[in-house]
Every structure is written in structure tokens, then in C-alpha cells.
Amino acid sequence: MEHRSHDAGELCEAGRRIYVRALREGRLHAEEARAAPCLSDLGLLHPDSQDARSLRPTPPAVALPRLLGAIDTRITAQRRREARLADVFAPLMDLDRRWTSSSGDSAGATVIHGRLRINAAIDHVASKAQVEALAIQPGGSRSVDDLMGALPRTHGILSRGGRLRTLYQHTTRHSPPALAHYRDLDGDVEVRTLNELPDRLLVFDRRVAFLPVNKVRDTAVEIRQQAVVDYLVTVFDLLWRLAVPMWPTPAPQPASNGITPRQRAIAALLTDGLTDTEIAARLGMNVRTARVHIAKLSTFLNSSSRAQLGYLIGRSGILDQPA
Secondary structure (H helix, E strand, O other): OOOOOOOOOOOOHHHHHHHHHHHHHOOEEHHHHOOOOHHHHOOOEEEEOOEEEEEEEOOHHHHHHHHHHHHHHHHHHHHHHHHHHHHHHHHHOOOOOOOEOOOOOEOOEEEEEOHHHHHHHHHHHHOOOOOEEEEEEOOOOOOHHHHHHHHHHHHHHHHOOOEEEEEEEHHHHHOHHHHHHHHOOOOEEEEEEEOOOOOOEEEEOOOEEEEEOOOOOOEEEEEOOHHHHHHHHHHHHHHHHHOEEEEOOOOOOOOEOOEOHHHHHHHHHHHOOOOHHHHHHHHOOOHHHHHHHHHHHHHHHOOOOHHHHHHHHHHHOHHHOOO
16 A cells, blocks of 8 residues: 555554554564554554564554653643743733734624634633633544643633533544543543534633634634623533533443444435535544445445435434434
8 A cells, every 4th residue: 555644643544554464463574664654653663673674563552552651741841831932922912902803893803813813812811711611622633733732721721710611523532632631631621522513612701702714714703792702602501411421421322223323413414415525524524434434324224325325314214313
């Protein structure tokens, strides 16, 4: 399999296949490992002391804790750096608001341009939050960098006795970085998940809210109009009651008659005529995973075509089962 470029610290499909073969056979010729440099970068292969031309696999039980430990070290270092920056810039935030948009703003709403300025505004408001932070984070698992960037503000709120409630999509339940992130937090923290979520939302002390203005999230609006903030909090609370607990005590997601909640959500979108790509985007997963679930649905219902699958889903009663 051709090796394709990917982010550092990730195991690509080619690397995974080679690693699986090394685990099964106990060793691997060094030449074969050259097809996936990420194996060496992640420490998943090491020299064979008995054969200089061979490599032996590092057991997964050894490799995973070591890799997670490296992530924790990065998180700790980044948290300290972010805390220092927040201490420097917090007093300056009230002095200069010239970077906010002067056009299109209304009472209680300020448009902010640029990701650095958006993050600075969020950090400024979060540094004063005393009671609560609410967050909706759609799009599947968050990156390690995003999680590290959020740590200083969440630690600050928790250290002041506030609580943190976050909504993710179900795919986050299988994200080691996300789980490691919440293990590092000490305080009143709850996380729940849903199949689908609206766009990102941050609310601090039920007084200030942040919403993205566009898909690339380089423009946001800071809302201080209390009626609008109250409405957003009501929407959050409704979604929260529908969501499944993930942290600190995860709730099981049992299959019903052989169909998982995730497959039932995909079935509903299939009957709406969505493509594989659209389904993946709505549910915060990659297209390959969505197609695996669709194939399982087809097998379960003995479907021979996409059109027949939608018909069989409607007849099966899958969508009538509780989510």
C-alpha cells in the first residue's frame, strides 16, 4: 500500500497494516518498515537484538501508555505557556477593542475578525467567569492542539469553583486525546454526546456567548444581549437532556435488535436521501466509517442496492425504535 503523508504522531493505514503483520509474525524485515516511517516515529518497531536486518514490534500495551504520556507532557507544557500569555494579555483586553468590527454590530453583539482575536476575546471572558461554562463542540473528535488551547480557560473556571458542561458528537467517545484531556481536569466537569449538533457555541456564566459566523470560523460574534443569551442557554439545556453521558460516568449505548444507535442515526439520514459524504459530515465521522455502517445495515436488511436499502429501512421499523 502506498504511504501517504499525514500529521506527525498519527498511525496511517499503511503503517497499521505493517504493524499488525509484525505483531502476528513476531518480527519484520527492516526494508518493509521503510514504507511507513510513522512506525519508527511512534516507537512501534525496535531493532531485533538477534538479527540486525530485522525489527520487532513494541507490544500495544507498552506503546499506547507511552504515547499517551507524551501527549500529557505536551498538554502540560502548552498549558503553562497559555497561562503565561493569558496573564500578560488579560489586563490589555479592556484597553483596546479597535480590532472589533464597527459595522454591522448591534446593541449587545460584537463581530470579531481573525482566529487569534477570537481566542483572545474568549480567553478574556473566560478569565472572569465564576459560575459556569457551557460548550457545544460539533464535528467529531477535537485535535490535541485544540484541547491544549482550551485547558487554561477551563482550569481557571474550575479553580474558581465553576462548573463545565460540554456537548460533543458520539465519535468523541472513542477519542483517547479527549478522554486524556478530561482526566487532567479537577472539578465539576460533565460531558455528554449526541449524534448531531448545531454549530459551535460557548456560553460563560449565562451572560456572554460566542458563535461562529462562517464555516471556516475566522469570524465570530460575541453576544451580551441577555435575551439572546437566555435563548441559547435554553437550546443548550434541551440538547443536554437528550444527550448521552460520557464523562465522568459513561452511559452504555446498547444495540437494539442488532442495530446500534449510530447505525439507526445513519439509517434516518439515508431515508432523507443524503449522500455518504453528507452523512459523515452530519454525524462527525469520516466517510470510510460511514460506509462501513451503511454496509452493515445493508447486510442486516439483506439489501442489494442503495435504493432498496432506503425502502427496507422504512419497512423494518428501525426508525420507530427509541434513539
